[in-house]
Amino acid sequence: MTTLRATVRLQLHAGFDFDAAAAQVDYFARLGISHLYLSPIASAVPGSTHGYDNVDPTRISPELGGEQGFHRLSDAARQHGMGILLDIVPNHMAVHPANPWWNDVLRNGRRSAHAGWFDIDWDAPECDGRLWLAVLDRPLAAALADGALHLDIGGEGPCLRHHDLALPLSPLSYPAQAESWPGWIARCQRSLQRMQDVLQRQAYRLGWWRTGADHTNYRRFFDIDGLVALRMELPEVFDAVHALPLRLVAEGHVDGLRVDHVDGLADPRGYLGRLRSGLDRAAIASGRPAEAITLHVEKILADDEALPADWACDGTTGYDFMDQVGALLHDSEAGPALHALWHSVSGDARSFDQHQQQARLQMLQGSLRCDFDRLLRLLDAQRRADPAAADITGGMLERALRVLLQHFPVYRTHGLRSAADRAWLARAADAAAAQLGEGDRAALEQLCVWLYGNPAVLTRFEQLTAPLNAKAVEDTAFYRYGRLLSRNEVGSDPGRLHLPLEEFLLRARQRAQQWPRALLAVATHDHKRGPDARCRLAAVSCNLTHWSARLAQWHELATQAGRPCPLPGAETLMLWQTLLASWPLQAERVDAGFIGRVDGWLQKALREAKQVSSWSDPDRALEQAASDWLAWLGSSPQAAPLRSALDAFVHAIAPHAARLGLVQLALQLCCPGVPDLYQGNEGWDTSLVDPDNRREVDYLQRRAWLGSPPDWQQALQEHWSGGSAKALLLATLLRHRAAVPSLFADGSLTLLSATAGAWVLSRQLGDHQLLLVLDTTARLETPLAPGTLLREEDSERARVGLPAGHWRSLLDARRCEGGDDIEADALLDGAPLAIWVLDNGENDGR
Structure with missing residues (x-):
């Protein structure tokens, strides 16, 4: 049995499988790592590069090497005195033909044995009692008219195909005799009416992909239509999803679990209690003491939020430490000057909090609209049944809920059991009340009464606040507000630039007392930029006069060359920061590969911000112009003066940033908690957001x-x-x-x-x-x-x-x-x- 001392996070996929990881075990043992911390190993969508799109949680991924491959990795770890932690995904599964549970629901609808396993609102308006699948590349009528939908015979009977997607058909919608299927298919495809009749008899209703935000009637992971949420509060679902990891613990292969997106679950506290009990039994079955098996949760905490003290776990996976140590290294007096510079370049004087509030409202009207409407329907049923709400209208309730969500400052509360939870709700309610008229304030007061008194209402509220926070803050506002991008990191508040040493140490001591085995991270598979990229920008906070001068110089050189950056001011400033943070220190590495990496980040940044482009309606002309400009910067002779100026400033600031990076690493390894190394972080990590931060090591x-x-x-x-x-x-x-x-x-x-x-x-x-x-x-x-x-x-x-x-x-x-x-x-x-x-x-x- 190996005591948890230091972990290394490994991202597994077909190109780096169990055997590839096993080949590096001797190296990690010599380095001083105690545990391998593996990305999800259950069967995922074919070709998955991360494993969070799992399709069968009961089986180890064959692409990674299957059960035997995992045993080989486990044996290698044991031979070198190391243990293994597994990342598990209890919140959701992939909406994919390889998912047998989901396919059973598509085939049999509400009659499926798995229909209750997924969080589906079968009675949602406009869905006709069916599952809404927003999977078509065009409206349904056009897909039928254009022949983009056709019938075929799959492995389990007739199916419906749309390009590469194959959907099972209800057995009640086609002939029972297999020999008659070809003729039946031919007749259906000759008749538009027959095709429409076949579609009408399915448990699902096909829709244009653009309808998903309004009509999707299953809870998703955030706003991703391809990931459907599980009802983990049901014992049969819990048992099915956790059978594999608990078996691997009982067999002595696994020493701890990391729970992905615990905030998506209906009752995280109850879930962790059940899982802790299962781990204790499995540990004893393996001949180990119960406390030997660790349990960590992926939990993003607000700046002054604490992990619930009654959770049966060993702490978080370390986003809180990553935020704190990063803030510690920024200049305490740089905030006003940085904001003034941002304002002058972007023309936007709003605070980060104002940006994220606006983003919340946009998400509620946009990709999370169906989730908002689902909660509203539940509240409306409460309104109609509660005599105390007789004079509350549906409109009042909708406005009150929207503004309460606009101001909700954390991912979620947890049953409103603690004083801290109640304070978060009160804070949001007070801010919302100040923005509402008298009638809507009455609706807000009634809404809060229901949140305290109706567990079903509170659960739905909490399962909306978590994705709303993630999508509005990390995936939108982080790409709109660019005062200094080193503070736009998962788990961080860009509005807070600096953390005093005394406060950093206070939080470290609290961690030692409450969560001594909590992980300490400075890089993860989800970080927005690597730890050493952040340190370069932290060094910028100490050198604002130089930074301002260099920005003006780069703009002037680009303009003199006839190629000013085609992006608006805010986006241009964020691009300059990204180039500075990730620019290679070896001149020969400023090549097409590097420019391509920055280009990938830029496209994602522009689309996530949803201002000048977006995933749903990309401005391809602007994106191409920006891409062309980056290519020009990287290779054109006319851009040589600009490249030289960029390179000179990078080389001036990089040694100071590297010193900060070494300080950051030393704190990670010396502070209370368990340091978690991210793959490849032994050297300087100036990576960008995924997939860049998951490149080969x-x-x-x-x-x-x-x-x-x-x-x-x-x-x-x-x-x-x-x-x-x-x-x-x-x-x-x-x-x-x-x-x-x-x-x-x-x-x-x-x-x-x-x-x-x-x-x-x-x-x-x-x-x-x-x-x-x-x-x-x-x-x-x-x-x-x-x-x-x-x-x-x-x-x-x-x-x-x-x-x-x-x-x-x-x-x-x-x-x-x-x-x-x-x-x-x-x-x-x-x-x-x-x-x-x-x-x-x-x-x-x-």
Whole structure:
């Protein structure tokens, strides 16, 4: 049994399957990782690159290697003293022909044994008691007239085909005898009326894809028509979906679970209690103590929101830490100047909160309209049945609900059981009431009464607030408000630029007390940009005068070349930030591949913002103009001065950003909690939003870093841009965590000193103590030795107190004696950080 100490997240797919992961287990073991943290392994849509579109949760994906392939990976992990965590997807499944449960519903409708397993409103208006499938590439009448729908014989009988999509037919709609099927099909396809009759007899109603937002009558994952929500609150559904992971735990292959999108479930608290009980039984069946099996939840928390204390889990997957450590590294005084710059370039003076409120209203009128209407129908039934609501009209109720949702500040409440939950609802209700007239305020008051008194109403409300928050904030407002994109990250509030050190440490201590096994992430498969890309932009916050000047220079150079960026001001500023954040440090890598990556980000950004383009109505002319401009920037001789100017600023700021990146990594590995490494993050990660952040990892390079002689000063001086310094720091701290795990699991966290020159943090447990000395200065005026990450000696640097004892540097061979003040420079030796341990003569991983 391996204690959870440090994880690595691996994205599995056909191109990187169980055997490919098994081939890297020895490397991860040498690095100091305790657990592989795998993306979903259940059968997914053929060709899936992520596994969240699962079609059969009872079976391990054959594309990944099936049961035997997983056993080989598990055996490799055990042989190297490592464990395995699984990402599971209880909230939804793919709407796909490979999904047997869904196909049974399509074939048999309400008579299906699985009809109640999916969250379907069979009686929704305009659906004729059928399942609305918005899958056609044109209106239904046109699809029939154009022959875009035709009948065929599939593996289980006659089916309906639309391009590559095959839908089963109700057995009641075609002849029972197989030999008569060909003739029946021929007759139907000769007659439009016969085809219409066949369609009318199905359990589903086909619709143009543009009808989905208004008519889809099954709950989805967010607004994705291709993912249907499961009713996990039903015992039979829970048992079916969790049979595989619980079996793998009982067989000793799996040591923990990560629950995807726990906010989508009707009752997360009840669900986690049931799952925890199942894990405890499975653990005991495997010969392990119940507490050995960990359980983490993907939960995005607001800035001042806490994970419910009564959840039977080990904490979150680390978005909260990613937000906090990122904010810590931004300049505390940069906010007003950054906003002024954003306002001048974009012409938009609105705050982020105003942007996200507007986005919420648009989503409720747009892709989440069907979910909003579904809740309204439930509320209207309450209104008609409740004498107290006799003078509340449907219109009043609709306006009150819309404005309450506009101001709802968190993903969801959780049964309104806690004071914190009730405070979130009260805060939203107060903001909504200030915006409503007297009649609508009365409707709002009645709505809140129902939320407190009717569990069905509250559940539907909570299952709408979660996707609304995700789609309006992360997938819309994040792409509209671009003051500084490093703060537009999953789990972060772009309106908050900085987190003071004292508050960061307070939250770290709270985590140690309440959720000591919570994961600490700085990168995930869902991040908007990699941790080192964010650090480049954090360095911008410390150098606003330079940033403003460079923006003006780049615009002028593009204009002089006759190719100003064709995008509006806001989008152009966000593009400049993205180029700066991801620009390769090796000139030869500013190639078509890099430009293509930025182009992919740009198309997604423009469409997610839904202002100058969108997924449903893309402005292809504008998108092409922007794409052409990027291609020009990357390769045209006329763009050479602009490329050189961009490159010069990147090379000026990148060393300072890299120093911040090393500080960020050190905090991730030294703070209370369990560090979660994302695949490939051993080196600099300047990736962009998915799919860019899921690219193939160069493990040969990472193995070479691990095999290099551990020389910290050399790594900071020679070829630091390749990533060896980060890899060395990571390996050193992971080894130390492995050598003295109790220090990191149970040791206290103390701030010994904080000056303008350095912060000194201590982790201590008994005779074991570690000092983390950090220099977070990232100003271009602060001199670095040419071509290195080393800071030149500064006689003005502060002195810090070093506790009594014999101290040894983990990163090099230096030693010193404590008991007195010592210059920060002496501890740091020019580096952005130093790690000193109390030398008690024990083997501590060096």
